[in-house]
Amino acid sequence: MLLFCYAGISDAAQNIRIEIPEVVYVQGDSFTLGQVARISGGNNRTRKALADVQVFADRGRLSRNEVLRAIQNSDASDARIELHMPQFVRIEAPAYEGNFTEPRELRTPSSLAPVIKSLASWEGSVEVSASSPVPDGRLIDPASIVPGSSAVTLRFQDDDGRVRALNVRLTWLQNVMIASRNIKRGDRITAGQLISRQMKITRPGMYASTPGEITGFTANKNIKQGEPILLRDLTSSNMLKRGRQVKIVARLGGIRVTADGILLEDGRPGDWVKVRRADDKRVTLRARIIDENTVEVHVE
Numbered sequence: 001m002l003l004f005c006y007a008g009i010s011d012a013a014q015n016i017r018i019e020i021p022e023v024v025y026v027q028g029d030s031f032t033l034g035q036v037a038r039i040s041g042g043n044n045r046t047r048k049a050l051a052d053v054q055v056f057a058d059r060g061r062l063s064r065n066e067v068l069r070a071i072q073n074s075d076a077s078d079a080r081i082e083l084h085m086p087q088f089v090r091i092e093a094p095a096y097e098g099n100f101t102e103p104r105e106l107r108t109p110s111s112l113a114p115v116i117k118s119l120a121s122w123e124g125s126v127e128v129s130a131s132s133p134v135p136d137g138r139l140i141d142p143a144s145i146v147p148g149s150s151a152v153t154l155r156f157q158d159d160d161g162r163v164r165a166l167n168v169r170l171t172w173l174q175n176v177m178i179a180s181r182n183i184k185r186g187d188r189i190t191a192g193q194l195i196s197r198q199m200k201i202t203r204p205g206m207y208a209s210t211p212g213e214i215t216g217f218t219a220n221k222n223i224k225q226g227e228p229i230l231l232r233d234l235t236s237s238n239m240l241k242r243g244r245q246v247k248i249v250a251r252l253g254g255i256r257v258t259a260d261g262i263l264l265e266d267g268r269p270g271d272w273v274k275v276r277r278a279d280d281k282r283v284t285l286r287a288r289i290i291d292e293n294t295v296e297v298h299v300e
Contacts, residue, residue: 016042016050019146020067020085023121025092026143029057033070036062036089038146042079049075062089108134109168112154116170120145124174124201124209135164147204148172173198176207176228177214183223189214189234199228206230217292235269235291242266248275248287250297261285261295 017040024036033039034051041047053070055062064087071081109130116126119142137158145152154166176199183193191211201207207228208214217234240246240263248261260278267273269289275297277283287295 015082016040016046016079017082018050018067018071018084020062020083020089021121021144021146022086023090023092024062024144025119029091030054031057031143033067035142036144037085038149046079050079057091060091062091063087112168115139116145116152119143120147120149122147122172122204124172125198126173127171128168129171130166130168132166135166137162137164145170148202150202172201172204174201174204174207175199175209176201177209177211179223179225179227179229182225183219183229185219185222187219189217189219189229191215194229197228206232240267240289240292245278246275246289247294248277248285248297249290249294261287263295 017038018033019038019040020036026035031054032051033053033055036055037051039047039050050071053074055066055070058066064083064085067083067085071083109128112128112134113126116122116128120126135156135158137156139154140157140163141155142152149170151167151169154168155163156166157163175196177194178197180193180195183189187193194211194214196209199207208231214229214231214234219233220235221233223229223233242263242265244263246261246263248259250257250259261275262278264274264276264284267289269291272286272288273295275285275287275295277285285297287297289295
């Protein structure tokens, strides 16, 4: 679920993107936004101000409203904030704490890859490189890592309580669907047009990783043989059936909000259909189908 919150209205406002995954690994109920979110865009001062914002979880969940409240009370009032997170994020204690006990000779940067994957909830692969060996002690920070981050500082604490930092660079890899032949605009995607290839990823969620995710979709641009297929370059021409779960998008001024919904009528992309909120059967809306998973409501 996404929510776009524009904290400022100036034409010169900075554009800041904040991404928080569905599950974050952090100790306690109070932590900074920088510990659980990937913050990009804007200048260093604004990003640091947002990273230092304190947020509070309630019974193991961090709510979107809590993040919005914290942002609104921060020193980033001149920024235009684009927040990507579910309604609630699950907070879990780091599974790795106290478990990173490999013998010293095995503690190379590459041995950190499983830990990085766990902290990021990443199903692909990750390569880790560093300019120095892994310090003695257990890994104590960070509590979570956002997939796609190019670098991160790891902190280790030894038995004497001394903390040492290690800067590592991260390369994220994922299986991506590649066009095995030229695909023309308007063509429907078939499994025979696709091959799988592992690629470096900087922005997760841009590519399909299996043929089943895009088979039957229609290309809205020409795709050359050997090119990775971007999800944004495809639309679904399939009939969406009544009862399908979709994401409802609504815009009002500078705010864009989404909610989970249910189709009440059959339709194809471009059609106007009735939908209802998944959490409230009484709320029925008229929306236009954008793609297989999204409908848009226009609010006057």
